[in-house]
Amino acid sequence: MKKLLLFAFMLGFVSPCVLAKAVTNPLFMPSEGQILSDTVATFQDTTDGDSNKIYTLREALSFGITDRLQLGGYIGYSKLDNTDTKDFTNPGVFAILRIWNIGLDIDLGGRIEFDAFDDFTEGGVADGTDKYGFFARAGADLGIFYLGAIGGLDYWDGLNARLMSKHNDSEIYNGNLKAFAIFDVMDIIGFGGEAGYKVYDLGGDSYYKGYFLTARLDINPLPSRLGVTAFATFEDVEHQDENYTLGLNLKLAI
Numbered sequence: 001m002k003k004l005l006l007f008a009f010m011l012g013f014v015s016p017c018v019l020a021k022a023v024t025n026p027l028f029m030p031s032e033g034q035i036l037s038d039t040v041a042t043f044q045d046t047t048d049g050d051s052n053k054i055y056t057l058r059e060a061l062s063f064g065i066t067d068r069l070q071l072g073g074y075i076g077y078s079k080l081d082n083t084d085t086k087d088f089t090n091p092g093v094f095a096i097l098r099i100w101n102i103g104l105d106i107d108l109g110g111r112i113e114f115d116a117f118d119d120f121t122e123g124g125v126a127d128g129t130d131k132y133g134f135f136a137r138a139g140a141d142l143g144i145f146y147l148g149a150i151g152g153l154d155y156w157d158g159l160n161a162r163l164m165s166k167h168n169d170s171e172i173y174n175g176n177l178k179a180f181a182i183f184d185v186m187d188i189i190g191f192g193g194e195a196g197y198k199v200y201d202l203g204g205d206s207y208y209k210g211y212f213l214t215a216r217l218d219i220n221p222l223p224s225r226l227g228v229t230a231f232a233t234f235e236d237v238e239h240q241d242e243n244y245t246l247g248l249n250l251k252l253a254i
Contacts, residue, residue, distance in 0.1 A: 022187035023251045024218040024227035026180060027105050027139040027148060029098060030064035035254050036072070037061055042247035047234075052241070053081035056089070068098040078125040087124040088117045092131070105148075106138045119159050128159030144183055146192075151177040164200060164208070173201040182218065190218035198237065210237030225253050 021028050023036075030036040038060040045053045055078065062072025076089035092113035100106040113131035118124025132155045139148030154174040161172040178196025194214040199207055212235040220227035229249040236242045 021141075022184065022190065022218065022220045022223045022227055023225060023253050024190065024220055024229045024249070025139075025146060025182070026150065027107065027137060028251070028253075029067070029070050029096065029107075030062060030253055032064050032066050034064045035061065036064070036070075037250075037252045037254070038074075039250045040247060042245050044243055044245045046241040046243045051082065052243075055079045055081070058089070060094075062094075068101075070096040080120075080125055083120070085120065085123065085125055087126070090114055090116050090126045090129075090131075104138060104140050106136070108134075108136050110134050115158055121159070129161055130157045131155070132157075144185070146182045146184065147180070149177070149179045151175075164202060172203065175199045175201070178212070180214075182216075184218065187223040188220050190216075190220070192216045192218070200237075208238045208240070210235065210240070212236070227251050 028036075040056075040058045040060075042056045042058075043053070044056070045051055056076055057078075058074060058076035060072055060074035062070050065071055071094075073091065073093045075091040077086070078089050079086040090113050092111055094109060094111035096107050096109040098105065098107050111131070111133045113129075113133075115126065115128055115130045117126040119126045119128030121128070133152055135150060135152030137148065137150040139146060152175070155171070156174060157171050164172055176196060176198035178194050180192060180194040182190045182192035184190035193216065194212075196212045196214075197209070198212065199209050201207055212233055214231055214233040216229050216231040218227060218229050228251070231245075231247050231249065233245040233247075234242070235244070
């Protein structure tokens with residue numbers, strides 16, 4: 001009888017930790033009143049043509065208005081190795097709403113990024129572009145596997161849009177879709193990958209298309225509070241140099 005009571009007590013203590021989504025999960029949302037710090041450090045370079053090393057640090061802070069509504073903002077700082085230029089990247093704000101969470105998590109979200117800092121023609125590193133985006137994401141916990149997909153559409157207005165369209169238009173659309181899978185052990189250690197496809201609509205019949213692949217390793221010392229992801233991404237888009245990105249993503253929910 002004592003063993004049964006002890007087992008029931010331990011089960012009651014452990015269950016919330018087991019059921020809680022790991023903070024490194026792409027669909028993790030802060031609970032009501034919780035603050036989420038999302039810090040990403042990356043190194044990017046091309047695999048062909050001239051080297052173009054870029055170092056970036058980005059911080060996003062968000063707040064759980066409710067268990068289903070997350071509001072936040074972000075800003076970054078970059079250094080371009082080939083021009084020895086460093087400055088802030090454009091800031092943005094975002095909102096995410098969970099519309100379903102029974103057996104399947106389904107979220108809708110939007111973001112706005114402002115052309116606030118100097119672009120490279122002005123001695124900075126920002127892309128001189130206002131961006132407005134909408135996205136949807138879904139994921140399902142299948143025991144040791146978590147499977148999901150994220151898709152979105154951005155509208156760009158500014159310098160980067162003009163450069164990509166070879167000065168034919170200052171407005172373009174960017175659509176992307178990716179699927180991911182994570183194999184985890186008690187939400188403490190996870191291995192996973194992503195595969196995605198993106199399209200840039202440059203107006204008329206002009207499109208750039210490409211794919212990207214990502215491998216990731218998640219380590220969560222406190223699964224629902226603290227975690228870090230190491231990742232590597234390869235991207236190949238038409239009319240652009242192939243590039244790869246190495247990064248670390250630290251998340252802290254308080």
